[in-house]
Amino acid sequence: MNSEWSPAARVRGMGASVFTEMTELARETGAVNLGQGVPELAAPESLLKDVAAAVLGGANQYPPAVGFPALREAVAAHQARRYGLEYDPRDEVLVTTGATEAIAAALLALCDPGDEVLAFDPCYDAYPAVARFAGATLVPVPLALDGDAFALDVAALRAAITPRTRVLVLNTPHNPTGKVFTAAELAAVAEVCREHGLTVVTDEVYEHLVYDGRHRSIAALPGMRERTLTLSSAGKTFNVTGWKVGWVCGPAELVAAVGAAKQFLTYASGTPYQEALARMLGGVEAWAEELRSTLRRNRDILSEGLTRAGLRPFRAEAGYFVQADVRAWGYPDGVRFCRELPLRAGVVAIPTSAFYLRPDAPSSLVRFSFCKREESVRTAVEKLIQAI
Numbered sequence: 001m002n003s004e005w006s007p008a009a010r011v012r013g014m015g016a017s018v019f020t021e022m023t024e025l026a027r028e029t030g031a032v033n034l035g036q037g038v039p040e041l042a043a044p045e046s047l048l049k050d051v052a053a054a055v056l057g058g059a060n061q062y063p064p065a066v067g068f069p070a071l072r073e074a075v076a077a078h079q080a081r082r083y084g085l086e087y088d089p090r091d092e093v094l095v096t097t098g099a100t101e102a103i104a105a106a107l108l109a110l111c112d113p114g115d116e117v118l119a120f121d122p123c124y125d126a127y128p129a130v131a132r133f134a135g136a137t138l139v140p141v142p143l144a145l146d147g148d149a150f151a152l153d154v155a156a157l158r159a160a161i162t163p164r165t166r167v168l169v170l171n172t173p174h175n176p177t178g179k180v181f182t183a184a185e186l187a188a189v190a191e192v193c194r195e196h197g198l199t200v201v202t203d204e205v206y207e208h209l210v211y212d213g214r215h216r217s218i219a220a221l222p223g224m225r226e227r228t229l230t231l232s233s234a235g236k237t238f239n240v241t242g243w244k245v246g247w248v249c250g251p252a253e254l255v256a257a258v259g260a261a262k263q264f265l266t267y268a269s270g271t272p273y274q275e276a277l278a279r280m281l282g283g284v285e286a287w288a289e290e291l292r293s294t295l296r297r298n299r300d301i302l303s304e305g306l307t308r309a310g311l312r313p314f315r316a317e318a319g320y321f322v323q324a325d326v327r328a329w330g331y332p333d334g335v336r337f338c339r340e341l342p343l344r345a346g347v348v349a350i351p352t353s354a355f356y357l358r359p360d361a362p363s364s365l366v367r368f369s370f371c372k373r374e375e376s377v378r379t380a381v382e383k384l385i386q387a388i
């Protein structure tokens with residue numbers, strides 16, 4: 001290799017992640033893996049049969065770059081039915097290769113070098129990465145620790161805004177904390193965005209997995225539809241994270257900008273999946289109710305087990321994960337805890353520091369996943385209790 005070669009600045013320092021390290025630890029030790037949010041739960045049988053039929057029927061070539069019309073129509077109908085948001089499927093809905101591509105295409109479309117993007121900290125690790133690819137800087141806005149939950153700090157949000165702030169990335173339901181932004185919190189965020197002319201990219205992939213309260217979309221608030229791109233996907237809702245089918249809804253001019261970037265990322269993908277999901281999305285409510293029941297039970301088993309093991313769990317209102325403070329086990333550092341846990345207890349988790357951007361962020365938080373078979377969650381809990 002040329003000794004003068006070096007990676008581009010946009011990827012410099014982006015080595016193997018802690019997720020890779022913990023997954024390898026799980027493989028090496030045979031530990032129960034409550035690290036990554038990879039479901040062990042089944043997808044709807046009818047959906048799987050539809051995909052098989054689509055593949056065998058020849059739906060294996062490029063779909064339209066913007067997505068199959070039937071899926072865009074189903075997404076638009078879903079948004080109208082659940083949130084009262086009307087989108088024209090012809091030019092206000094775009095199908096993407098998962099929500100992560102939607103985030104990347106959105107920030108590439110909305111940001112110029114030197115711009116700043118706000119996101120609530122801790123945050124999904126793709127946000128700072130794709131902001132960096134766009135030449136922008138992600139500015140973390142700390143979520144406040146409030147008892148056994150996380151809360152919006154409006155003063156911190158206002159303090160983070162500068163003349164270079166262009167976009168706010170809002171993730172609710174939130175990964176990794178399991179927080180659902182309340183109606184009052186969303187109203188406060190919307191007020192700040194309107195006041196400062198910010199565009200909102202809202203990541204709502206866990207929209208159907210809310211256990212306490214209900215999901216609200218910020219796009220439905222006064223003056224927000226015209227400045228908001230709403231992102232979601234099929235992966236978490238239907239336990240098909242490997243299919244990578246997502247979508248973007250918003251005003252036509254914003255969606256067109258996202259599409260301009262997206263066409264040179266994947267162009268298009270997932271032909272048989274798109275066809276099947278177009279049919280499944282209309283009946284999502286019945287399926288999601290059953291899935292929520294399963295996940296809520298797993299959440300409660302895990303939370304109660306963490307408490308019995310002497311760890312302090314935080315309230316998980318939605319999603320796949322429970323946060324826990326591990327200082328009671330003598331670990332001020334969640335990274336060390338997670339590296340030693342597979343051998344000590346036969347369980348793998350992820351240090352929450354992997355999601356924090358601030359150097360002064362809490363270091364003793366750890367994320368446990370419960371999107372597993374109940375047997376896996378119960379086994380992990382037993383191992384944690386035995387390891388006290």
